[in-house]
Amino acid sequence: MLTKRIIPCLDIKNGRTVKGVNFVNLIDAGDPVILAKQYAELGADELVFLDISATLEGRKTMLEMVLKVAEQVNIPFTVGGGISSVADVTALLNCGADKVSINSSAIKRPELINELSDKFGSQCVVVAIDAKRIDGHWKVHLAGGTVPTALNLFDWAKEVEKRGAGEILFTSMNNDGTKAGFANEALAKLSSRLNIPIIASGGAGTVQHFIDSFTIGKSDAALAASVFHFGEIAIMDLKTQLRENKIPIRI
């Protein structure tokens, strides 16, 4: 049976992890390669690296990091942040990334999704969608969730699927950072309307939140950052409890 995936997300700036990471005794908690290896050994099913570098120099460092991660890590990983062309994706895949995640660039130019899935296959195209519920409507936001657009979450998700995305990473900005649980209602709606996998993001605080995202939210994978980085939830404990709750999981 296909299992649900647990995905730690690492924010990267100039080749280093940004938010503090504070689990186990790492020699260098800022080194994304050491962290990635550690997460793979601890039972993570996949990893996401989000590049938040603002400079060209930072982007170059990202490619070097991707190459090192691919050399040393034996589970799949996705790279996102600042990707806006076929050339950007070619460079990342050539360094060994398995998938890329695009967000604002897809909203600005939706054809990019077609171009990427035609050239590389939809299996490596993840479209990230940041959305916020305003007056009962889920509005898609740009630029890390700061700029609202006219797009409705569910319409945009459907279009993204039609254009060839292989997966959707949905972050609810209402939930992100709250540690109060994922946006399960919206997740379930996405999952029932779309035929591609949905990754839940934003709001993880407890093991029960993960259980809910899979059972109520019908998500295929759940992504989180700080609860893992600060050791609030150990991945193996989480996976053991998910399995006890009859959720298919790889242990």
Added chain:
Amino acid sequence: MKVIIIDYGAGNIKSIQFAFKRLGVDAILSNDPNEISAADKIIFPGVGAASAAMKMLEESGLDKIIPTLKQPVLGICLGMQLMCNSSEEGNTKGMGIFKVAVKRFSNALKVPQMGWNTIASLKSDLFLGVKENEFMYLVHSFYAEKCSESIATTDYGIEYAAALQKNNFYGVQFHPEKSGTAGAKILQNFLNL
């Protein structure tokens, strides 16, 4: 030992090369028929669409070379599918090494299947030391039907061939290079064949 990864423009080649490097083997990328024929072990990768990949194979003439190889050949993901008779993906004719058709998963399921699933009914030296129901990482929308050449099966709505073997030809639908230590074990077993 000389290990060649066939480089025909459709592959997650870097990951495979790194996986062998972790096993202490420098696998070489090549599309040169002479070099491929002279190798001890050959990896035939592939990601993306079947029709486009098959076209690239035909243009390089490799579609004629691969079925004549005598040394162990391992097709991975789309590589395995192109070794089959045909694929529903773009109505593509394959190399016909494995006498089986490749079909699309039912629309009642999420397609692609993406993530970790188990492999069972293991019957090949490729799986020495790998336990029944071990988890492997898979990403695919099309599958080879279960048949007499199946050496492993996976269940996703339907029980299908997760791996195939005929003589010196092996094919795996999953990605051993991305499947943790169990995946590495399978690659090592392939080197040991």
